[in-house]
Amino acid sequence: MPIAEVDVKYASYRQDAALADVRRGQNGDLGDRQYRFGDQYLIIADDIEWDSVAERARDIGVGLTDPKSLPDDSKVYLVRQKGRLFEKAFPAAQIVHNGGRFLAVSLSEQEYERVSQHDSICFEISPMPDSGVVFERRVHRSARREASAWVRALVDMVSADEYQAVLERLVSFPTRHSMSEHYHSAVKLCKELLSNLGYETRLQEVPIGSQVASNVIAEKSGGLSERKLVIAMAHLDSINIQGNSDSTAPGADDNGSGSAAIIEIARVLQDHVPEHDLQLILLGGEELGLFGSKHYVSVLDDADKARLLAAVNMDMIASSNLNPPTVLIEAGDQAILDELATAADMFTTLHVETSLNPFASDHVPFIDAGLPAALTIEGADSQNDNIHTEHDTLVHINAGLAREIIRMNVGFITGKLGKAH
Numbered sequence: 001m002p003i004a005e006v007d008v009k010y011a012s013y014r015q016d017a018a019l020a021d022v023r024r025g026q027n028g029d030l031g032d033r034q035y036r037f038g039d040q041y042l043i044i045a046d047d048i049e050w051d052s053v054a055e056r057a058r059d060i061g062v063g064l065t066d067p068k069s070l071p072d073d074s075k076v077y078l079v080r081q082k083g084r085l086f087e088k089a090f091p092a093a094q095i096v097h098n099g100g101r102f103l104a105v106s107l108s109e110q111e112y113e114r115v116s117q118h119d120s121i122c123f124e125i126s127p128m129p130d131s132g133v134v135f136e137r138r139v140h141r142s143a144r145r146e147a148s149a150w151v152r153a154l155v156d157m158v159s160a161d162e163y164q165a166v167l168e169r170l171v172s173f174p175t176r177h178s179m180s181e182h183y184h185s186a187v188k189l190c191k192e193l194l195s196n197l198g199y200e201t202r203l204q205e206v207p208i209g210s211q212v213a214s215n216v217i218a219e220k221s222g223g224l225s226e227r228k229l230v231i232a233m234a235h236l237d238s239i240n241i242q243g244n245s246d247s248t249a250p251g252a253d254d255n256g257s258g259s260a261a262i263i264e265i266a267r268v269l270q271d272h273v274p275e276h277d278l279q280l281i282l283l284g285g286e287e288l289g290l291f292g293s294k295h296y297v298s299v300l301d302d303a304d305k306a307r308l309l310a311a312v313n314m315d316m317i318a319s320s321n322l323n324p325p326t327v328l329i330e331a332g333d334q335a336i337l338d339e340l341a342t343a344a345d346m347f348t349t350l351h352v353e354t355s356l357n358p359f360a361s362d363h364v365p366f367i368d369a370g371l372p373a374a375l376t377i378e379g380a381d382s383q384n385d386n387i388h389t390e391h392d393t394l395v396h397i398n399a400g401l402a403r404e405i406i407r408m409n410v411g412f413i414t415g416k417l418g419k420a421h
Ligand SMILES: [Zn+2]
Pocket: 235, 254, 255, 286, 315, 316, 361
């Protein structure tokens, strides 16, 4: 006898982060296919289990949406996308839950094959995470401890005006595509800005096929004899996905926003004498497949790998789509997430989302090599449809949001670097 098709249903509910902390233990009762997207939860269960799921939901006081059926023979997968680029590439895909950067989509086996073979650096597909946590939204807490006065003084030096002035210069290049002449002009400008701020600077050649792009590396040495290493980085290149290397690609948010932040951090720390070493890195070739960061990690020697305390990446930090303003922190391990979230609580009013599902930016090659790294980016519900087009311009930039994310990162970085004497 043929086995009957199992009808699978899904629904979602919302729960405040504050309540979620209290009820975390109880929610498991809603079944083992429960996935957290910030303060939204997606529940998937066979039809036969659904009555008890609904009853338990009533018992613990959460309101489920009306359940919907998954198409026959389909399964739910996790998609991580930049902007809305998966939705643009596969407009017919059935979205079961939309968490912005993170989607749950239902696909047949064949569709899954087709999507996973699609050669794209704009999205990635995988099974849903075993942990059930796609990303968490934390409650903003007033800081539990005071920052050192010298750390706070440095954090308070971060200026939206100084930041905006540098960003305007970066966006004035017609493109910063890694294969364009303009990229090399942007590299030259940034190297000069960093040198003028007193950093040792050098270019690192990044082979991309038969061509070469560059990473800009600026260094400040610490005062201790045995020194650790702290890295802040951002990709300098931009892209117009519809065009070629000469097409207009101002890349204001992606990623003039992170690049200008590197220069601003350099300015803020110019007179600071740390205990440990600092590297500020502008990477090339990110939009073509993380070439700059892959190359940097591949030539990093074992001694530097062993002494690396943290590498913080900034990508798309100035487009404000969420209210309240929110930063998403992605990392490979919980410790670095918690430290950055604490810095957000201490130095900003930002709300914090965290994810252990790192994707599609320069922190990934570090994490893949087992190194401590994190991405800081505007919150996960990004509505940014302008990235990778000629519309990624200053009009959509919120320097105040960027300032908050830079304050968080300066607090985190200086805590790691220490202060000599
Ligand atoms: Zn980017």
